[in-house]
Amino acid sequence: MSNKVLRNSILSLSMSVLAAVSFSHMESVELVFAQETNSSIGTYTVKAGDGVYRIAVNHGMTMEELKQLNGLTSDLIHPGDILKVYLKENTVTENQPVKEEEEPQDPQNDSTPVNDQTEISNQAIQSNNSTTSNTYTVRPGDYLNKIAKQFGVSVAQLKSWNNLTSDLIHPGNILVVSKSAPVNPQPEQPLDTKPSQPDPSSQSNKTKTYTVRPGDYLNKIAKQFGISVTQLKSWNNLTSDLIHPGNILVVSKSAPVNPQPEQPLDTKPSQPDPSSQSNKTKTYTVRPGDYLNKIAIQFGISVTQLKSWNNLTSDLIHPGNVLIVSKSAVATPTPDQSSDSELNKPNQPSQPSVTKTYTVRPGDYLNKIARQFGITLHQLKSWNNLSSNLIHPGDKLLVSKAIPQTSNPEQPTEDDQPAPTFSKETYTVRPGDWLAKIANQFGITVSQLKSWNNLSSNLIHPGNVLVVSKASSVNPTPPIKEPEKLTSANNYIVKSGDSLYSIALHFGVSVNQLKSWNKLNSNVIYVGQRLNLSPDKTVKQTIPVNSRSVFIDAGHGGAEAGASSYGYLEKDLNLNISRQVADKLRQQGYTVFETRKDDSTVALTRRDDLPNELKTDIFVSIHHNAMPKHLRGTASGILTLYHDRSVDVPGYSTLSHHTDEKLTQGKRLAQELQKSLVAATGGASQGTRPQNLHVTRTTDMPAALVELGYMDNPTELKKLTDSVYQAKLVDGLINGINSYFNK
Numbered sequence: 001m002s003n004k005v006l007r008n009s010i011l012s013l014s015m016s017v018l019a020a021v022s023f024s025h026m027e028s029v030e031l032v033f034a035q036e037t038n039s040s041i042g043t044y045t046v047k048a049g050d051g052v053y054r055i056a057v058n059h060g061m062t063m064e065e066l067k068q069l070n071g072l073t074s075d076l077i078h079p080g081d082i083l084k085v086y087l088k089e090n091t092v093t094e095n096q097p098v099k100e101e102e103e104p105q106d107p108q109n110d111s112t113p114v115n116d117q118t119e120i121s122n123q124a125i126q127s128n129n130s131t132t133s134n135t136y137t138v139r140p141g142d143y144l145n146k147i148a149k150q151f152g153v154s155v156a157q158l159k160s161w162n163n164l165t166s167d168l169i170h171p172g173n174i175l176v177v178s179k180s181a182p183v184n185p186q187p188e189q190p191l192d193t194k195p196s197q198p199d200p201s202s203q204s205n206k207t208k209t210y211t212v213r214p215g216d217y218l219n220k221i222a223k224q225f226g227i228s229v230t231q232l233k234s235w236n237n238l239t240s241d242l243i244h245p246g247n248i249l250v251v252s253k254s255a256p257v258n259p260q261p262e263q264p265l266d267t268k269p270s271q272p273d274p275s276s277q278s279n280k281t282k283t284y285t286v287r288p289g290d291y292l293n294k295i296a297i298q299f300g301i302s303v304t305q306l307k308s309w310n311n312l313t314s315d316l317i318h319p320g321n322v323l324i325v326s327k328s329a330v331a332t333p334t335p336d337q338s339s340d341s342e343l344n345k346p347n348q349p350s351q352p353s354v355t356k357t358y359t360v361r362p363g364d365y366l367n368k369i370a371r372q373f374g375i376t377l378h379q380l381k382s383w384n385n386l387s388s389n390l391i392h393p394g395d396k397l398l399v400s401k402a403i404p405q406t407s408n409p410e411q412p413t414e415d416d417q418p419a420p421t422f423s424k425e426t427y428t429v430r431p432g433d434w435l436a437k438i439a440n441q442f443g444i445t446v447s448q449l450k451s452w453n454n455l456s457s458n459l460i461h462p463g464n465v466l467v468v469s470k471a472s473s474v475n476p477t478p479p480i481k482e483p484e485k486l487t488s489a490n491n492y493i494v495k496s497g498d499s500l501y502s503i504a505l506h507f508g509v510s511v512n513q514l515k516s517w518n519k520l521n522s523n524v525i526y527v528g529q530r531l532n533l534s535p536d537k538t539v540k541q542t543i544p545v546n547s548r549s550v551f552i553d554a555g556h557g558g559a560e561a562g563a564s565s566y567g568y569l570e571k572d573l574n575l576n577i578s579r580q581v582a583d584k585l586r587q588q589g590y591t592v593f594e595t596r597k598d599d600s601t602v603a604l605t606r607r608d609d610l611p612n613e614l615k616t617d618i619f620v621s622i623h624h625n626a627m628p629k630h631l632r633g634t635a636s637g638i639l640t641l642y643h644d645r646s647v648d649v650p651g652y653s654t655l656s657h658h659t660d661e662k663l664t665q666g667k668r669l670a671q672e673l674q675k676s677l678v679a680a681t682g683g684a685s686q687g688t689r690p691q692n693l694h695v696t697r698t699t700d701m702p703a704a705l706v707e708l709g710y711m712d713n714p715t716e717l718k719k720l721t722d723s724v725y726q727a728k729l730v731d732g733l734i735n736g737i738n739s740y741f742n743k
């Protein structure tokens with residue numbers, strides 16, 4: 001590898017380390033931001049918690065540069081995304097915090113762009129001797145104990161150096177593995193291109209790990225490994241049931257248990273098993289750090305083939321994606337391209353199977369599969385007991401049943417299916433998506449989205465493939481009628497593995513609410529049960545006598561973004577905090593109402609009409625601040641606003657039926673919130689003050705509006721977009737509300 005490549009990698013990694021390890025180092029990164037570019041191009045793998053802004057800053061780029069370089073039309077990025085970044089060699093030469101400027105490199109030397117393929121990921125950093133702390137990038141299959149052994153340190157040291165509160169690590173995490181004197185760990189095998197070999201140390205280990213895949217949940221994994229959910233949670237120090245694809249979980253902790261082979265999918269590229277030898281397709285599951293070119297090389301194919309076989313329109317792939325990597329053209333009429341058509345064993349390929357299965361691939365949707373197998377959508381759904389059109393990559397579907405198909409599957413008879421000109425575009429749901437967001441993204445309505453995908457609820461899961469465009473040359477876009485059927489969408493059919501808790505968590509309601517809305521006397525639910533997700537709209541919503549009630553108003557939403565800074569929108573930050581506050585309050589027994597639970601546009605009058613109708617005890621509006629453009633970045637701190645008569649102006653005066661008591665209590669609410677927010681976050685305080693705002697003026701109950709920080713201030717924005725700091729804000733708000741009620 002060239003010296004330059006080495007340096008580049010060190011640079012990009014050291015930046016990440018700075019970002020990941022300690023917040024206090026961020027100031028030094030600012031230096032880079034200010035410097036002029038003399039850059040070549042490298043890649044950066046998005047890590048959990050990364051934002052476009054942070055990545056741009058860390059690479060001395062503007063958001064616009066980063067987005068343009070990567071053809072990003074939005075700020076949406078996801079862990080595992082590979083982004084092109086400028087590598088600025090004149091800013092760092094070693095794996096050290098960027099404190100002083102190094103001597104600039106020869107500009108000529110910097111002008112050659114480094115190609116994606118030449119990126120040599122992580123091993124470079126390991127050989128760097130001049131550092132005070134060595135780092136290691138977590139790979140699939142790693143767990144703390146293994147890494148600790150590898151570097152001759154203790155798990156406790158690892159956790160302490162990296163501020164880890166649990167044992168959960170993720171591929172791509174950068175861990176400090178040595179502090180003080182330079183350490184030279186044994187050179188690593190470049191594992192990117194090869195299946196991870198069982199290394200000697202892991203064979204003696206008594207722990208077995210499993211990498212969470214899309215669609216997994218704790219109960220499912222527990223069953224799979226014959227352990228209890230309690231064991232699973234205890235071994236992994238899990239405090240909740242929330243797991244994410246890519247999480248590495250300890251699933252066995254005794255003596256080497258079963259000679260049973262490990263889950264094959266995530267640890268190795270799919271091995272040609274006996275059955276797949278007769279298959280025409282081979283698949284590969286994308287791992288962290290993979291990119292298209294790398295995979296193409298690995299399988300001796302071209303990127304173009306890879307993209308074409310997988311219907312990829314961009315180069316963006318994500319860990320966990322299943323890609324077709326081999327497609328030898330054998331002219332057999334059978335359309336089954338799955339690698340696991342169980343009843344289609346090598347020995348009997350030509351026999352007409354009684355039933356045939358197909359494994360759903362990314363990009364598939366029901367109609368497509370139906371056409372592919374010459375069956376009707378109705379048949380497909382009925383054979384597979386599907387109540388909606390939602391399928392997931394990896395789902396196995398019955399595509400042939402009983403009577404062998406007589407019609408040529410390649411040319412389905414004209415059924416209820418549209419003409420061949422019919423074309424659709426699909427989108428695979430990613431973590432963090434919700435319907436309104438996707439609808440927005442594709443310029444369609446939520447109703448269209450639900451109708452095209454036969455969704456009866458708003459529930460979607462990462463990995464779901466949704467039809468997002470229905471252009472048909474035959475039928476121009478059908479006229480959309482918004483039926484305004486709010487209630488019909490508000491239910492959920494219990495699936496295997498669901499619990500009241502998991503459903504409540506998913507929909508942002510409490511278990512008690514679910515039970516009350518569904519008249520349940522216990523926590524027992526059964527698969528197929530239809531649960532109401534909101535109180536019957538025809539019944540007037542009431543607040544239990546003994547419950548304190550809070551109205552949480554997430555500022556802005558939908559078409560109204562609020563403040564906008566470095567690609568972040570205020571409405572999103574507001575919603576994030578609001579949802580967490582609402583959930584926590586519910587857990588504490590409050591009755592909570594929210595203006596919005598998603599990215600919908602809310603009329604200003606609804607923000608006071610609704611709480612006034614519900615007569616909640618208090619009203620809290622959640623916002624983020626920003627200075628006007630010419631003063632950008634000059635302010636910081638938390639501010640809480642309330643209404644009083646001193647700010648009245650003609651036409652916008654205190655309402656005649658509002659009492660002094662309501663105003664006094666509103667001020668007290670503001671003060672409690674401000675005090676608790678500052679205490680919980682250690683943030684700067686701008687204090688409280690009256691201001692004439694619609695929501696605090698027109699609400700009938702004590703009301704306050706919090707401005708949680710300045711988005712236009714880069715230092716503050718970093719905190720506001722950091723989940724640890726966000727949790728502090730949430731705590732501050734909860735504490736403030738509790739203090740208000742307890743005095």
Ligand SMILES: [Zn+2]
Pocket residue numbers: 555556562563570623624
């Ligand atoms: Zn706002």
